Amino acid sequence: MGHKRRRVLPGFGISLGYALTYLGLIVLLPLAALVWKASALDFSGWLQLLSAPRTLAALKLSFGGALIAALFNAVAGLLVTWVLVRYRFPGRRLFDALVDLPFALPTAVAGIALTAIYAPNGWLGQYLLPLGIKIAYAPAGVLVAMIFVGFPYVVRTLQPVLETLDRDVEEAAESLGATRLQTFVRVIVPALLPTLLTGFALALARAVGEYGSVIFIAGNIPLRSEIAPLLIVQKLEQFDYAGAAALGTVMLGFSLVLLVAIALLQRWSGRWAERAA
Amino acid sequence: MTLELSHLHRRYAGFAALDDVSLCIEPGEFLALLGPSGSGKTTLLRILAGLDYPDSGSVRQNDRDLLAVDARERKVGLVFQHYALFRHLTVSENVAFGLRIRPRKSRPGRAEINERVERLLKRVQLDDLGKRYTSQLSGGQRQRVALARALAVEPDLLLLDEPFGALDAQVRVALRRWLRNLHEELGLTSVFVTHDQEEALELADRVAVMNRGRIEQIGTPEAIYQQPATPFVCEFIGKNNRIPLQRANGVLTGGQRQLGADPWPGNAVGSAIGYVRPEHLLVSSTPSTDGWAAQLRHIYLAGGVAHLELDVPALGQVLEADMSSDEVAQRGLQPGQSLVVQPRLITAFPLDARGAADAAARHVLQPQAAS
Numbered sequence A: 001m002g003h004k005r006r007r008v009l010p011g012f013g014i015s016l017g018y019a020l021t022y023l024g025l026i027v028l029l030p031l032a033a034l035v036w037k038a039s040a041l042d043f044s045g046w047l048q049l050l051s052a053p054r055t056l057a058a059l060k061l062s063f064g065g066a067l068i069a070a071l072f073n074a075v076a077g078l079l080v081t082w083v084l085v086r087y088r089f090p091g092r093r094l095f096d097a098l099v100d101l102p103f104a105l106p107t108a109v110a111g112i113a114l115t116a117i118y119a120p121n122g123w124l125g126q127y128l129l130p131l132g133i134k135i136a137y138a139p140a141g142v143l144v145a146m147i148f149v150g151f152p153y154v155v156r157t158l159q160p161v162l163e164t165l166d167r168d169v170e171e172a173a174e175s176l177g178a179t180r181l182q183t184f185v186r187v188i189v190p191a192l193l194p195t196l197l198t199g200f201a202l203a204l205a206r207a208v209g210e211y212g213s214v215i216f217i218a219g220n221i222p223l224r225s226e227i228a229p230l231l232i233v234q235k236l237e238q239f240d241y242a243g244a245a246a247l248g249t250v251m252l253g254f255s256l257v258l259l260v261a262i263a264l265l266q267r268w269s270g271r272w273a274e275r276a277a
Numbered sequence B: 001m002t003l004e005l006s007h008l009h010r011r012y013a014g015f016a017a018l019d020d021v022s023l024c025i026e027p028g029e030f031l032a033l034l035g036p037s038g039s040g041k042t043t044l045l046r047i048l049a050g051l052d053y054p055d056s057g058s059v060r061q062n063d064r065d066l067l068a069v070d071a072r073e074r075k076v077g078l079v080f081q082h083y084a085l086f087r088h089l090t091v092s093e094n095v096a097f098g099l100r101i102r103p104r105k106s107r108p109g110r111a112e113i114n115e116r117v118e119r120l121l122k123r124v125q126l127d128d129l130g131k132r133y134t135s136q137l138s139g140g141q142r143q144r145v146a147l148a149r150a151l152a153v154e155p156d157l158l159l160l161d162e163p164f165g166a167l168d169a170q171v172r173v174a175l176r177r178w179l180r181n182l183h184e185e186l187g188l189t190s191v192f193v194t195h196d197q198e199e200a201l202e203l204a205d206r207v208a209v210m211n212r213g214r215i216e217q218i219g220t221p222e223a224i225y226q227q228p229a230t231p232f233v234c235e236f237i238g239k240n241n242r243i244p245l246q247r248a249n250g251v252l253t254g255g256q257r258q259l260g261a262d263p264w265p266g267n268a269v270g271s272a273i274g275y276v277r278p279e280h281l282l283v284s285s286t287p288s289t290d291g292w293a294a295q296l297r298h299i300y301l302a303g304g305v306a307h308l309e310l311d312v313p314a315l316g317q318v319l320e321a322d323m324s325s326d327e328v329a330q331r332g333l334q335p336g337q338s339l340v341v342q343p344r345l346i347t348a349f350p351l352d353a354r355g356a357a358d359a360a361a362r363h364v365l366q367p368q369a370a371s
Helices: A012-038 A043-051 A053-086 A092-098 A107-118 A125-131 A139-163 A167-175 A180-209 A212-218 A228-237 A241-269 B041-049 B091-100 B110-123 B139-152 B169-186 B197-203 B221-226 B231-236 B325-331
Strands: B003-012 B015-025 B030-034 B056-061 B076-079 B157-161 B189-194 B206-211 B214-219 B241-248 B251-254 B257-261 B270-276 B281-284 B292-302 B305-312 B317-324 B338-343 B346-350 B363-365
Touching (some): A043 A053, A053 A180, A053 A228, A053 A241, A107 A139, A167 B076, A180 A241, A228 A241, B003 B041, B015 B041, B015 B056, B015 B214, B041 B076, B041 B189, B076 B139, B091 B139, B110 B139, B169 B197, B197 B221, B231 B270, B241 B317, B292 B325, B305 B325
Parallel strands (some): B030 B206
Antiparallel strands (some): B251 B257, B281 B338, B305 B317, B346 B363
16 A cells, blocks of 8 residues: 555546546536526426426336337347348448448438338338338337437447457357357357447437437327427427426436446446456 | 267368368377467367368267267367356356256256366366456466366367467466376366477377378377478477488488488489487587588577587588587587587488478488497
8 A cells, every 4th residue: 555556647637637627517517507497496396397297298208218219229239230240241331331320310300201201101101000000200200219319329339349259258158058049148148238238328318318300200299209308398488497497307317317227237247347357 | 989080171262271181089088189370270179069060071979970960969078278268157157057058857956066066166176266257367277167167068078279378388387287187087088289299299198290281190299209200290399400311322311421221212313301300419529430520509508408509511501419418518518619410310201303202201210320
């Protein structure tokens, strides 16, 4: 003890100070302002806000939809990453580049494009409607948009980890008698789980916060396909700043709880990598 | 359980990894596949494990066609160079893996699995580390976990791919002696791949020397070292001085000195290549016409053995001779001294017109001193 730990790169103090200041300015300050603004709402106002069926339905759709979309993305993203990393086929690089497209596209454009496809008279919508499947202007549309915007996060977090995954380990499992499914479930998934959870958390956060693409495809029917961020915008348009901030604070709290839970799960799933010899 | 590999061929895009390899592995034998990288040794091991398949040829175990058996049903224990442990499992869970994944019918009970894991961990001397994760172990410990994991499923055949390759020198020597003892205790047929000849010669009952997808020679370590069968084996195993020889008028000469009668038929005029081990070079300080005149250039003392670097003008090359360090001191050998060198044992191969050696016509010469 007592000894000062030597570091290769100097300036720990100054860089930590910079990082904290930066984090404070960019992240904490606006959030503090939000909470402060929300505190203008009195108790009955909170009660009214939180007991309104429309608020509850919107929160349920926002968070429930985001969870389902992130779960879907985790599974589909794992599959896509697997194909991109493990197989060599013509057009692989193009396919790989396409994954990033949801990052780059203005979300309103994405929303309009998705609506054009899934609307009752759209390319896919016209065939789905007779089957009783309504996507655009329905809760399912919200899901489609959330899946679209969150998808690249899972692929891009998993890709580097999957690339360095040792194939010897799979062969070892096979020669020990493991079936393909057992190798996947008992060897590959546990090794990828911490990373998969990171991708899941990112996709979830993105879906919760998504606004632009969702409002185009959702139809925004109150109690059915109205997301919480839209309610906030509506409150702003009615100059109900305190109400908007309060709803924002509620979303913030929910998100925080979810992200902390995922981080704990992640730590548990990666407990084997924590202390190296 | 004799394993019979016959006429195995395996090609990767334009490159023959295995070129007509036939081999018989006896029950309980410890066989080393030794060769430089790209010689096909790992391909051969992977075919035995069922992780790769030959383009043609067969692998039979008694009367069973092993190639028709899936890797996971071959009852083969596999140990990798980089351990290939399951990082998300503890040491005990790693060892138990092969048992826990069995279908319920053939899976031993929980207590039996635990007992077996404990016994195996004791055997590999890791009994108090069962609860650790593998990232907390040293390289030698990890490889022993890998070995215990492979042994847990009670394999018929143990395959080790460069098992000591990633370990540092001291651990490597200790672990390989330990492995040799373990093999003698278990009597399990084992095949291991290595590019380290010292490891192969020390550890194996038999060594198969491989080069360019072929087996150059297979035999006991003594036979491989004492009676190398091909020029490649001469050059790959141990040290050898490579000496050009001439054939003319029924006499074999080297460095303007007659070494004996031309052993090959045909009375041809031509050339040959001879290999002399450093320990088979007799070095004398007294001037004599029985050997090549040489000048001692340098003495490399390597512990108990001294390597003498000798410049031989008659051959136009430098030869290396070995003797004990004690002898060097006793005889007071000094760099710059003039000496006489005599080969006592030469492994010779005739060369054809294109300069290719004929391994089948190998001949061992023992030039006699004229005195």
